[in-house]
Amino acid sequence: xxxxxxxxxxxxxxxxxxxxxxxPSHFRITVDGEIVKDAYVRLGYAHRGIEKATESRTWTQNLxxxxxxxxxxxxxxxxTYCLAVERLAQVQVSARAQAIxxxxxxxxxxHSHMLWFGVTAHEAGFDTLFMYSWRDRExxxxxxxxxxxxxxNYSANILGGVKFDVDESRVESILDGINxxxxxxxxxxxxxxxxxxxxxRTHEIGTMNRREAExxxxxxxxxxxxxxxxxxxxxxxxAAYDQFPIQITLDDxxxxxxxxxxxxxxxxxxxxxxxxxxxxxxxxDLTVRMPRRIxxxxxxxxxxxPRGELFxxxxxxxxxxxxxxxxxxxxxxxxxxxxKLAVGHQLADVPMILAGIDPCFSCNDRMVMINQSNKTSHxxxxxxLRQHGINYYQQRTA
Amino acid sequence: MExxxxxxxxxxxxxxxxFPGGCFLILLGLSYEWVDRKLLARFQNRIGPRWFQPFAxxxxxxxxxEVIPDGVDRRLFIGLPIVALTGALTAGLYLPILGVKTxxxxxxxxxxxxxxxxxxxxxxxxxxxxxxxRFSLIGASRTxxxxxxxxxxxxxxxxxxxxxxxxxxxxxxxxxxxxxxxMLTQPIGFLVAMIALMGKLELPPFDAPEAETxxxxxxxxxxxxxxxxxxxxxKGVELVIGLTLVSTLYLGGIANPLTFFxxxxxxxxxxxxxxxxxxxxxxxxxxxxxxxxxxxxxLLQWLILILLQGSAT
Numbered sequence: 001x002x003x004x005x006x007x008x009x010x011x012x013x014x015x016x017x018x019x020x021x022x023x024p025s026h027f028r029i030t031v032d033g034e035i036v037k038d039a040y041v042r043l044g045y046a047h048r049g050i051e052k053a054t055e056s057r058t059w060t061q062n063l064x065x066x067x068x069x070x071x072x073x074x075x076x077x078x079x080t081y082c083l084a085v086e087r088l089a090q091v092q093v094s095a096r097a098q099a100i101x102x103x104x105x106x107x108x109x110x111h112s113h114m115l116w117f118g119v120t121a122h123e124a125g126f127d128t129l130f131m132y133s134w135r136d137r138e139x140x141x142x143x144x145x146x147x148x149x150x151x152x153n154y155s156a157n158i159l160g161g162v163k164f165d166v167d168e169s170r171v172e173s174i175l176d177g178i179n180x181x182x183x184x185x186x187x188x189x190x191x192x193x194x195x196x197x198x199x200x201r202t203h204e205i206g207t208m209n210r211r212e213a214e215x216x217x218x219x220x221x222x223x224x225x226x227x228x229x230x231x232x233x234x235x236x237x238x239a240a241y242d243q244f245p246i247q248i249t250l251d252d253x254x255x256x257x258x259x260x261x262x263x264x265x266x267x268x269x270x271x272x273x274x275x276x277x278x279x280x281x282x283x284x285d286l287t288v289r290m291p292r293r294i295x296x297x298x299x300x301x302x303x304x305x306p307r308g309e310l311f312x313x314x315x316x317x318x319x320x321x322x323x324x325x326x327x328x329x330x331x332x333x334x335x336x337x338x339x340k341l342a343v344g345h346q347l348a349d350v351p352m353i354l355a356g357i358d359p360c361f362s363c364n365d366r367m368v369m370i371n372q373s374n375k376t377s378h379x380x381x382x383x384x385l386r387q388h389g390i391n392y393y394q395q396r397t398a
Numbered sequence: 399m400e401x402x403x404x405x406x407x408x409x410x411x412x413x414x415x416x417f418p419g420g421c422f423l424i425l426l427g428l429s430y431e432w433v434d435r436k437l438l439a440r441f442q443n444r445i446g447p448r449w450f451q452p453f454a455x456x457x458x459x460x461x462x463x464e465v466i467p468d469g470v471d472r473r474l475f476i477g478l479p480i481v482a483l484t485g486a487l488t489a490g491l492y493l494p495i496l497g498v499k500t501x502x503x504x505x506x507x508x509x510x511x512x513x514x515x516x517x518x519x520x521x522x523x524x525x526x527x528x529x530x531x532r533f534s535l536i537g538a539s540r541t542x543x544x545x546x547x548x549x550x551x552x553x554x555x556x557x558x559x560x561x562x563x564x565x566x567x568x569x570x571x572x573x574x575x576x577x578x579x580x581m582l583t584q585p586i587g588f589l590v591a592m593i594a595l596m597g598k599l600e601l602p603p604f605d606a607p608e609a610e611t612x613x614x615x616x617x618x619x620x621x622x623x624x625x626x627x628x629x630x631x632x633k634g635v636e637l638v639i640g641l642t643l644v645s646t647l648y649l650g651g652i653a654n655p656l657t658f659f660x661x662x663x664x665x666x667x668x669x670x671x672x673x674x675x676x677x678x679x680x681x682x683x684x685x686x687x688x689x690x691x692x693x694x695x696x697l698l699q700w701l702i703l704i705l706l707q708g709s710a711t
Binding site for chain 1: 441442443444532533536539602603605606609610611612613614674675676678679680681682683
């Protein structure tokens, strides 16, 4: 009897260092044979204190800091921050700059979704698809490099506009790249919806119905794959999305296959919008002048990052540094769905379910200190936080 | 008189250690491993390793420190890789490697060869179960589960030609299959043998026992240095032997080095294409595939063949 009990509570640790994880995070999967009985997640290995660090840097310096929250969606963080600060400062940015921001955002979505597609194929053990999709992803990386000079951290935004213009001479080669990618996306769509063995790993695996998706607070493509009709680009158009509207991509089945299909179909919307922007690029200056000190106030901005809803709260006290910046990335919203969905599946499905939400761990690691017993909260200064980190690790190693 | 005994002993020693067994098999195994890796890489749009990469890997592993983790049985931990490689090499003794007629033969050596081939998998399973590592334990259970699922179809598929030649001695089966492409008369057996061989070698899509995204390196997670090198050598040898076995029994035999390379490399090509095309199966799907389809299909073929043979005579 005792032996039976221990066999039931056999836990498999995944992470913080594990080949399935590209970033540190810890999952404790309790299995009975191959069936997952319980799952537990511990986040926070890549906490970098960025929110706190922004409070001791100027508005301009913070742009470069926030772009580095995420390696894959660097533009969306920069853009959201700029949009929010411009709203606080009541500065009107030119239509051309806004359109170029959307252009970069959609190119970034393509590059992020292609990357995710490859990772998912790899988790399923279909390395050929992984290699192919990453090869094709190079096309969009090249386009981004052509536009900005950089492949990953394009840093296209500045407060009051964008740095890079799109000249006529480049439009042709961008369109060529987009045409190629569209053709390849059609091919991948066919592969994932017809390949019998790939379907065995995705069809009706990790199914989450609409109600569950809403209760678990999922966002972005993960939620849309369960039929939740929510896309910030449509709900609350920002930048130039009111001139270049997006059509929502939905799927009702809510399984892993739906998540793959939704992301791939979303790419077609991105291709369409990019073509539209390149065709009807409004004229105007790239930048407008921004004040060095931002007037007092606070604002909230939501945008649709490749992984889902990205939330920014910014408060200014009228100085040249922000008083508080709060970022909520989509991964933290989707993480609970992994823990919930993994239970009852096979151990082999767990990496697939985890990859299904397109996790980005460094983005979501935050620190909150709440003293519940006496309901006091303590605000830490940057130096204190830094000292705490040093002490903490010294104690651990001692 | 005495000199002939000595020269006989020397000849036996030579064929055990140098050619066709021993060193030659190991070298051939590493070369085939390179062909496998290179072709797979090219199919996946990668450059792939240079020709000496498998050799370099083995040299590196052999020269590294072997870490023996806490909580293992040391004798088993060190002994298992040796037994595994020995088993694989022994299996090669009864086969016409490179088309050279083997010096070792006795009635029933086909069965011995097949069991020697399973020894490697068995050792890997034991090696995984020997450690306390949780990835190894799950890997070991998957390795052994997979062993039980493909082993019987593989055996049945390879006994098909034996049934026809009325002998379980490889040299006699060869005499029968020489020039007869049993692949054409027993297509199901050939197919099952090929796919079971992939399962035996834990190649994709049957690589659930070492699925790196779930359980790191499976049963061999705790192995490093010499032990890992021996296991990898064993796998290379098993690849060559498996290919030789299938091409002897199903592809009209092996008469000379040229046909040996042509036939085994053609089979390797098929294996690589399948590796590139298919998604990894979960372990329950693997078991289902073998017991629901593999075994039944082979048995069906046996039934048909026996009936046909019966009506012919």
